[in-house]
Amino acid sequence: MRWRPSLLLLLSAFSLFLVGAKVTDFRICAYNVPNFNLKKASNHRALHTLTKVVSRCDICLLQHVVDSDGKAIKALLTKLNRKTYRYDGHRYNSVSSKSLGNSPSDMQQYVFIYREDRVNLTGQHQYERKQSFVREPFVVRFQSNKTEINEFILVPLHSEPAQAVEEIDRLYDVFEEVSAMWENQNVMFLGDFHAGCAYVTRNDRKRIRLYTNTSFSWLIRDREDTTVTDSTNCAYDRIVVHGQSFLKTIEPLSGKVFNIAEEFKFRKRTVLAVSDHFPVEVILKSSSLLLQATPLLLLLSVPAAVQFFLPAL
Numbered sequence: 001m002r003w004r005p006s007l008l009l010l011l012s013a014f015s016l017f018l019v020g021a022k023v024t025d026f027r028i029c030a031y032n033v034p035n036f037n038l039k040k041a042s043n044h045r046a047l048h049t050l051t052k053v054v055s056r057c058d059i060c061l062l063q064h065v066v067d068s069d070g071k072a073i074k075a076l077l078t079k080l081n082r083k084t085y086r087y088d089g090h091r092y093n094s095v096s097s098k099s100l101g102n103s104p105s106d107m108q109q110y111v112f113i114y115r116e117d118r119v120n121l122t123g124q125h126q127y128e129r130k131q132s133f134v135r136e137p138f139v140v141r142f143q144s145n146k147t148e149i150n151e152f153i154l155v156p157l158h159s160e161p162a163q164a165v166e167e168i169d170r171l172y173d174v175f176e177e178v179s180a181m182w183e184n185q186n187v188m189f190l191g192d193f194h195a196g197c198a199y200v201t202r203n204d205r206k207r208i209r210l211y212t213n214t215s216f217s218w219l220i221r222d223r224e225d226t227t228v229t230d231s232t233n234c235a236y237d238r239i240v241v242h243g244q245s246f247l248k249t250i251e252p253l254s255g256k257v258f259n260i261a262e263e264f265k266f267r268k269r270t271v272l273a274v275s276d277h278f279p280v281e282v283i284l285k286s287s288s289l290l291l292q293a294t295p296l297l298l299l300l301s302v303p304a305a306v307q308f309f310l311p312a313l
């Protein structure tokens with residue numbers, strides 16, 4: 001009967017592998033945080049909620065940031081890097097666009113918050129065709145040896161609701177520009193596209209190249225609800241990827257809306273103090289050798305265990 005505890009040991013070693021696999025998930029998120037400024041960052045509850053959301057992600061795109069002097073983002077980073085929030089000892093950093101918009105009273109920034117120990121920022125590029133977008137995508141390139149894809153490009157968009165169809169369609173032009181510039185077609189588009197309800201109808205899709213061209217995969221489905229309030233049910237916030245090779249390195253069905261109210265057991269009121277949107281997210285497959293080796297290890301360990309423990313029976 002001596003083999004039983006040993007088998008248990010083997011099983012627990014296997015479950016450790018599984019846990020290890022979970023820890024190395026690489027999560028990319030996009031969150032529209034209307035008017036994120038120093039005033040909002042000074043609201044302790046709002047900052048707490050935002051910190052909980054951002055600290056789940058290896059990269060988190062924040063949209064509608066109004067922080068030209070960088071103080072609000074600094075407050076968020078300080079909180080993220082504080083000991084109590086340093087899950088697994090991650091160090092967070094950020095990269096921000098300049099203030100973008102047509103009217104001085106509504107200037108917004110795109111901000112990417114990322115874990116420095118998990119991913120390298122290797123490029124940034126401000127798309128500049130003023131007539132194409134109200135808030136032109138601030139494109140970034142990241143490299144991470146923790147992901148299977150290794151190097152990829154993120155194109156953010158917080159569309160202007162009234163011209164959402166045209167702006168989403170023009171993301172194709174951004175794709176052509178940046179994929180040629182960096183000779184890399186692993187491009188992901190993310191953000192509040194307003195790609196639902198009255199702004200983008202089923203009929204509008206034939207005018208959007210990201211829909212008509214089958215090279216692009218929409219990872220947040222049309223029936224999802226990315227809004228917080230019960231009165232709206234719209235898939236505004238989206239994640240889209242280009243190409244089969246990128247798609248293959250994404251965890252199947254990992255694209256989802258992160259319902260903060262349910263997941264954190266927060267009241268809607270608490271959630272709404274930060275945003276009327278929920279974040280959306282997707283998981284990139286890990287490059288972990290351990291993970292790749294797991295089936296092999298298992299295959300090797302079973303006969304080894306049998307051979308080792310058989311004499312004891």
Ligand SMILES: *[C@@H]1O[C@H](CO)[C@@H](O)[C@H](O)[C@H]1NC(C)=O
Binds near residue numbers: 120146
């Ligand atoms: C970041 O870049 C450095 C220098 O090229 C490299 O050694 C390191 O592995 C990279 N980090 C990740 C997480 O890929």
Ligand SMILES: *[C@@H]1O[C@H](CO)[C@@H](O)[C@H](O)[C@H]1NC(C)=O
Binds near residue numbers: 117
């Ligand atoms: C991956 O990146 C981390 C962080 O930069 C580094 O410590 C590690 O050595 C890298 N691993 C490989 C296989 O390059």
Ligand SMILES: *[C@@H]1O[C@H](CO)[C@@H](O)[C@H](O)[C@H]1NC(C)=O
Binds near residue numbers: 213214215
């Ligand atoms: C779709 O996009 C791809 C880029 O992957 C491009 O090569 C192809 O020409 C496009 N197809 C059409 C029909 O525009």
